Amino acid sequence: MHELDPTEHWNKIKEIMSSKGENVLGLRQRTNARDWITEETWKEINRRKTTKQKINNADDKIRPILLTEYSEINKRVKRYTRRDKRAWADKLAHKAQLAAETICENYMKLQSG
Numbered sequence: 001m002h003e004l005d006p007t008e009h010w011n012k013i014k015e016i017m018s019s020k021g022e023n024v025l026g027l028r029q030r031t032n033a034r035d036w037i038t039e040e041t042w043k044e045i046n047r048r049k050t051t052k053q054k055i056n057n058a059d060d061k062i063r064p065i066l067l068t069e070y071s072e073i074n075k076r077v078k079r080y081t082r083r084d085k086r087a088w089a090d091k092l093a094h095k096a097q098l099a100a101e102t103i104c105e106n107y108m109k110l111q112s113g
Contacts, residue, residue: 036088041080048073 004012037045051073055066 036084037081038084041077041084044073044077044080048077 048070051066051070055063055070058066
């Protein structure tokens with residue numbers, strides 16, 4: 001009989017458990033926790049990320065130029081995310097206010113009649 005070493009044995013067990021778990025439970029659907037960030041902001045975030053990578057790979061001559069560019073992009077990212085979050089919070093507050101008004105109207109109708 002062929003005997004497996006411990007890592008192969010563990011990988012086999014893990015593979016079997018994962019496949020059976022997926023069959024029985026299904027894959028977990030991830031929700032985006034940052035759905036309030038607009039596409040424009042995501043583009044700036046990606047731009048900031050690529051600029052940071054350029055800084056890490058750059059030589060000393062162009063690093064100060066890239067750092068200045070990174071600083072400006074970072075300021076824009078922060079400004080855009082504040083704007084997006086404020087808009088998201090205002091939208092939620094508006095929904096809550098409408099719901100509260102509806103509840104109040106329904107309560108008044110119940111009281112009067």
